[in-house]
Amino acid sequence: MINIKRLTHRLEELAQIGKTPNNGVKRFSFTKEEQEANKLVEGYMREAGLKVEYDVVGNLIGTLAGSEDLPTILLGSHIDTVPDGGKFDGPVGVLSAIEVIQTLNEQGVKIRHPVKVISFKDEEGSRFGFGMIGSRAVVGTLMEEDLLRKDEAGITIKQAMKDAGFGDSPLESAKLDNIKAFLEVHIEQGKVLERKNVGVGNVTGIAGPLWLKFHLQGLAEHAGATPMDERQDALVGASLIIAEAEKIAKRFPPAVATVGKIAVKPNAVNVIPSDVEWTIDIRSTDEAQRNEIEQLIKQYAQQVADERDLTLHITELQRIDPVQCDPEIQAMIQESIREMGEEVVSLPSGAGHDGMQFKDRFPIGMIFVKSINGISHNPKELSLDEDIEKGANVLYYTLLKLDQA
Numbered sequence: 001m002i003n004i005k006r007l008t009h010r011l012e013e014l015a016q017i018g019k020t021p022n023n024g025v026k027r028f029s030f031t032k033e034e035q036e037a038n039k040l041v042e043g044y045m046r047e048a049g050l051k052v053e054y055d056v057v058g059n060l061i062g063t064l065a066g067s068e069d070l071p072t073i074l075l076g077s078h079i080d081t082v083p084d085g086g087k088f089d090g091p092v093g094v095l096s097a098i099e100v101i102q103t104l105n106e107q108g109v110k111i112r113h114p115v116k117v118i119s120f121k122d123e124e125g126s127r128f129g130f131g132m133i134g135s136r137a138v139v140g141t142l143m144e145e146d147l148l149r150k151d152e153a154g155i156t157i158k159q160a161m162k163d164a165g166f167g168d169s170p171l172e173s174a175k176l177d178n179i180k181a182f183l184e185v186h187i188e189q190g191k192v193l194e195r196k197n198v199g200v201g202n203v204t205g206i207a208g209p210l211w212l213k214f215h216l217q218g219l220a221e222h223a224g225a226t227p228m229d230e231r232q233d234a235l236v237g238a239s240l241i242i243a244e245a246e247k248i249a250k251r252f253p254p255a256v257a258t259v260g261k262i263a264v265k266p267n268a269v270n271v272i273p274s275d276v277e278w279t280i281d282i283r284s285t286d287e288a289q290r291n292e293i294e295q296l297i298k299q300y301a302q303q304v305a306d307e308r309d310l311t312l313h314i315t316e317l318q319r320i321d322p323v324q325c326d327p328e329i330q331a332m333i334q335e336s337i338r339e340m341g342e343e344v345v346s347l348p349s350g351a352g353h354d355g356m357q358f359k360d361r362f363p364i365g366m367i368f369v370k371s372i373n374g375i376s377h378n379p380k381e382l383s384l385d386e387d388i389e390k391g392a393n394v395l396y397y398t399l400l401k402l403d404q405a
């Protein structure tokens with residue numbers, strides 16, 4: 001069984017890096033906080049007996065040689081965060097994987113397949129509005145033009161990558177071949193496990209996020225001197241579209257749609273807004289359903305723009321297909337949960353994860369750890385030690401089953 005004291009101590013130590021005033025965590029990719037966090041995780045990987053390296057995009061990779069010449073098993077998650085995130089989203093997966101390898105080495109258990117533990121670069125997409133840079137690179141779908149995306153200071157991914165000491169060889173050099181499967185432990189970030197009163201769960205599939213940026217252009221005019229029926233008010237237009245997006249999404253449960261970011265220009269009390277930019281994050285485990293929601297929102301937005309003499313531009317930021325977790329790996333996870341005397345609960349993931357990038361390339365499996373009150377992407381994010389211990393032990397037993405398969 002894994003050493004939960006060591007695992008939770010490392011979680012706590014990592015959470016100190018990028019700490020925010022209200023006890024959250026902010027570690028954006030290619031920043032000094034994230035680099036510092038990578039250094040710490042490198043040390044854990046070495047202590048676990050992993051050979052440490054970085055690839056061209058800055059994925060931190062710990063490798064354990066297998067006793068036989070077989071395809072590689074990938075483990076891992078991410079340590080980058082949303083702007084004011086919790087300390088469990090990502091690190092629970094990276095540190096559980098390291099803990100499992102360290103435990104196996106301490107027990108002298110030989111693993112047949114080579115194993116790579118990866119801390120994937122920029123899973124969240126918080127800094128550049130384009131996520132999963134590391135997992136895309138690992139399967140060769142990260143393109144040069146993707147690196148032209150900019151953060152709010154106008155710095156491109158390419159520049160940030162270079163400034164952090166990466167990016168000095170072709171992107172293709174990050175591609176990993178001959179992979180058997182990918183296994184990830186992650187916090188649920190929802191309320192299902194809590195409602196079912198279990199600490200861990202088997203993930204059946206991952207909802208696909210579609211991120212769109214809406215830009216509505218009207219005309220800046222004097223707030224006092226412009227009659228109400230002669231305005232081209234971009235913000236009133238945007239608010240009608242945002243409210244309708246929620247109504248549309250509610251017609252298609254369990255799909256979701258979220259407006260998370262908005263910017264108004266010129267953003268002055270006494271000026272009618274000329275420009276509004278906002279994002280919509282639409283998710284469903286059913287791609288056809290997600291496409292229907294997308295079309296309905298876009299049609300309504302164009303109708304509002306036409307009626308109010310506004311100009312509408314919609315940019316696609318990212319479109320990731322929903323993915324099913326491999327049935328055989330799910331069975332191994334369920335068996336491991338049963339062997340630990342826990343009730344088996346299977347559930348889909350509303351949140352996106354790196355495993356989505358591996359769709360149609362190699363099988364994936366995910367193990368969820370209960371989130372208290374289902375809160376995540378928030379400093380109040382919390383998972384209990386006993387549940388984190390269960391998640392890491394399920395990973396331990398599942399890895400052994402996968403290694404024998």
Ligand code: HGY
Nearest residue numbers: 123124350351352353
């Ligand atoms: O957006 C997501 O679902 C994940 O947290 N990156």
Ligand code: MN
Nearest residue numbers: 089090123186
């Ligand atoms: Mn995550």
Ligand code: MN
Nearest residue numbers: 082089124377
């Ligand atoms: Mn997240």
